[in-house]
Amino acid sequence: MENTAQLLEDSLLRIWNDRDAQRRLEIMKDVYATDIAFYESNDSPAFVGHQAINELIGRLQAQWPDGFKFELLLPGRVNHNIQEIRWRLGVPGDSPVATGTDIATIADGKISALYLFLDIK
Secondary structure, three states, X not given: OOOOOHHHHHHHHHHHOOOOHHHHHHHHHHHEEEEEEEEOOOOOXXXXXXXHHHHHHHXXXXXXXXXXXXXXXXXXXXXXXXXXXXXXXXXXXXXXXXXXXXXXXXXXXXXXXXXXXXXXX
16 A cells, blocks of 8 residues: 555646646546546536646646745655645745645545635635
8 A cells, every 4th residue: 555645745746737738638537537536625616627727727726926836744654545635835935825734535546526615825
């Protein structure tokens, strides 16, 4: 059994930080299940599949200044098929504009569901 949260770290640092939509889609094939569901909030339906998540990332990144990126606050943790990471978003070295936690369920070696818990400031 994998004892690191590498998939979830790859999701955040390699997919969500990448501003190239085509490259994100390629990385998603190795990290996300084809039918992955991303739950952004309890008030909205899930984004399902690589394309839907890729389009969401593109829309969000279009609102962010250059230099914005996700960084880990702590190393990721794993408990069987669940991975968790805490992160910050903003310009490295500046105060973050957001912090949060991502929780992922893993099935067949890929993230099958991803849940965002955004800290309220």
